[in-house]
Amino acid sequence: METYTAMRHFADSWGLVFLFVVFIGVVLFMFRPGAKKSAQDAAQIPLKED
Template sequence: METYTTMRHFADSWGLLAMTLFFIGVVLFTLRPGGRESANEAASIPLKDD
């Protein structure tokens, strides 16, 4: 049971911090300047004719 306790403590502390930082990073990446143009360009790829 010692492994379970250690992993539970890690998930409760550092795991939560890692997920929070990842979420903030994704939000900042999506809202970065110039992101709209690249997103629109990527969204129109399937509609382009060869």
């Protein structure tokens, strides 16, 4: 039972911080200069005929 409490405390505090940092990193990665071209190219992959 003590392990559960420790893991719950860790997830409630540092887990939330970690997920927030990952979210901000993804947002910054997508809005970096030059990301629009690569995002458009990736969006067209299913529409390409081989």
